[in-house]
Amino acid sequence: MNVRKTMSKMTQSGSRLAGAAVASLGAWISTAAYAVNDLPGGPAVRQLNLHPAVTKIAEEQHWLHWFMMIVCLVIFVAVFGVMFYSIWKHRKSVGHKAANFHESVAVEIAWTIVPFLIVIGMALPATKVLVAQKDTTAADITIKTTGMQWKWGYDYIKGEGEGIGFVSTLDNTHRVMSNSGGPKPGEVVDNYLLKVDNPMVVPVNKKIRIITTANDVIHAFAVPAFGIKQDAIPGFVRDTWFRAEKVGDFYGQCQELCGKEHAYMPIHVKVVSAADYSAWVAGKNKEMAAKADDPSKVWVLADLKARGEKVYAANCVACHQVAGKGAGAIKALDGSAIVLDADHGKQIAIMLNGANNGAMPPWRTLSDTDLAAVISYTKNNWSNQTGQIVQPAELQAARK
């Protein structure tokens, strides 16, 4: 009786203990696990295969990959079936005695010719797809993508939307999030490091030719859903093409080491219907017309500083910080001799040409007004109160 009571007590407390252990393990896992969902058009959680194809080329790549995997799997199973059978049966410990043969010309010829034929069989379908991938003729729209340290520039140079040009940068909050250790457990950021301010917009079912080049070092433009990847090489133009067959948002990332922010220059291509595309083009044209600042306008400091604060938040805060103090190798702007200097040329030169071998990249892609605004902002913010103002016209002159 006593034993049974003790046993049941032990079982009770044992199972309570086990229950507590499981609960705390579960709690630990769930706090350690990240709340993240598949990103349509981007990576899926624990994705095992290529991204579902959105173009015919990507479909062919899928097919080729499955074909190769199956052939390789069959070869692998065959060879290692034989090997493991041999390991099992031809062991000294089961008493197998070694045979004496050690060469056979016939066998050598056979297992040279057969793999050679298999390789030819693999190469034929691949040839077809490769030739198709290279055919960039007769495109409906041509977009030049320029890789820069560390963002993409898109210029629509032919077809509907001609003349539109803008820069696409990683959303700054994501960059800051990365610095502070990434998303917190429980924080849902499905497009972490993939969100940009200005996605490339293209119409569905049209052949889009992508011309790649770069401003500084080699980058690479890639969208897995479309099955495209092309190096962006400074001083050279390369091209590739795609015809997206589905509407949606599709993502890629820079695929050639380009310096310290290599992981922070994503690609977002928005595929929309033809009607939506035309509407976007119209809207973009209006926007560009409105935004076109008059470079000869003479600004007052308060307005220019307000504009500069926005430019700073969108472009500078990730490295130079909100307080302008920088960190480590990144220079502080607050109290900087170059910023405080009455000679505007020093800071303008750095903004236009970069510094420290590209560690501070050049910012030529910003407009004269934006550059003048952010320079004026730094000269009149934090403890810097120089009262200096830099007009857009100074930037225009400095670019020459």
Add this chain to the structure above:
Amino acid sequence: MSAVLDPHDHAHDDHHAHGAPAGWRRWVYATNHKDIGTLYLLFSFFMFMFGGVLALGIRAELFQPGLQLVNPELFNQLTTMHGIIMVFGAIMPAFVGFANWMIPLQIGAADMAFARMNNFSFWLMIPAALTLGASFFLPGGAMAGGWTLYAPLSLQMGPSMDAGIFALHILGASSIMGSINIIVTILNMRAPGMTLMKMPMFCWTWLITAYLLIAVMPVLAGAITMTLTDRHFGTSFFNPAGGGDPVMFQHIFWFFGHPEVYIMILPAFGIISHIIPAFSRKRLFGYASMVYATGSIAILSFVVWAHHMFTTGMPVTGQLFFMYSTMLIAVPTGVKIFNWVATMWKGSMTFETPMLFAVGFIFVFTVGGLTGVILAIAPIDTQLQDTYYVVAHFHYVLVAGSLYAMFAGYYFWSPKWTGVMYNETRGKIHFWWSLISFNVTFFPMHFLGLAGMPRRYADYPMQFADFNAIASVGGFLFGFAQVYFFFFIVLPTMRGQGAPARANPWLDEDDKNAKGAEGLEWEVPSPAPFHTYETPPKLDATATRVIG
């Protein structure tokens, strides 16, 4: 007594005209191929640990999304230096260490042809390694452009790029001198009766590797010198602003780089070709075929380089050519694998640690080889270039390939070097621990690559988190396995702790007719005396036994 560490051993040899050096002079002035082999092996293991620590830094940072431990600049330094140190500081010198120890023993020569140049080849590596290690402390940190040093990114790097170029030049000179030594030794100093087609496979693979080294190390020297002059002397080989071509760097680098990876695997093939027959108690199947296959691989390795450049924008004809030639290399490699399996077939196998690593090599290297064939298909490579699939592929062939072969070679030949048997139970622990943790680390990277995760990324979208976490855990476990290997297996044998080894520990004692390891290295005592084969031995018809 261990010839490795015992300073008194060579006092037993009768034929010394010189006073044998002892203490530090023995090592600094070493001209004995066994001592130099030991120096290379210990140096390479130390560099392996250093490169491994850098890898663990990478994996620790990538354990979770977000930057926790390093900033992106330092992360790029870690990835770059991990690659450089492992390729030039660990794998290549380790194989040279094996070559130094085993080639003279296997061909019945007293030593390498150029003993003093041998010494210089080794000691050159020390300042190079110190330069590379110290480069972390230069302004701007260590090199951070990837081990491939692509231009124009290399032109942006700080002084560590110049230090690294200098170190690579020194390492290249060391390799070239070592290769000259190996070729001259093998071609001129084989014992009478050992024709080339009777020479051990390890010597064949090193002979071919040495020719590859002499052919391509100068090409690397050219590429990095052009980078140096672009950086400092006003040239524009690769700088587009001056009319140069960044892609030309890639062509020159990979013309070196592709044969380089075969340089790193051919000696491994040689080691495996010794171990499988020994533990199958059966002669290597298709010796002639194996020689021709190795030669074919070496020749083909010169015409496949641009498969590293499929996405640079070359014309489709170029892509097709390199796709075809790369797939072609799979054929002789497959022939070698079939020959090893045929050696095992109907043998009488036992599975001591060298055989475990050899069988493990065949199994896991083939996985890497097959993913290589998949990558060779250019349309598939469009998806996988510069992703973690490539990282998985080359770690399978370099770690599960070259490194496992080296472990196999250590377990196989260390009784000859040290005179004692390693602890078999610990050897098996090392094998299984390495095999499992290796696969835990690198298999998930195939999935990451297929999903599109790029290489050399300090931070990544959250959907990649789980596989990265698994890989990081595996990486640390793999690293600890190698620390265990050194402290619990290697060091005890170097100190002479273990059962005394026979001259041929792999010959069955209970069956006089059974075959075991064959070769002239097994004809000398264990540990091998300081001087062996001072007079050329008389060989039997197979050139594997000493007679008379």
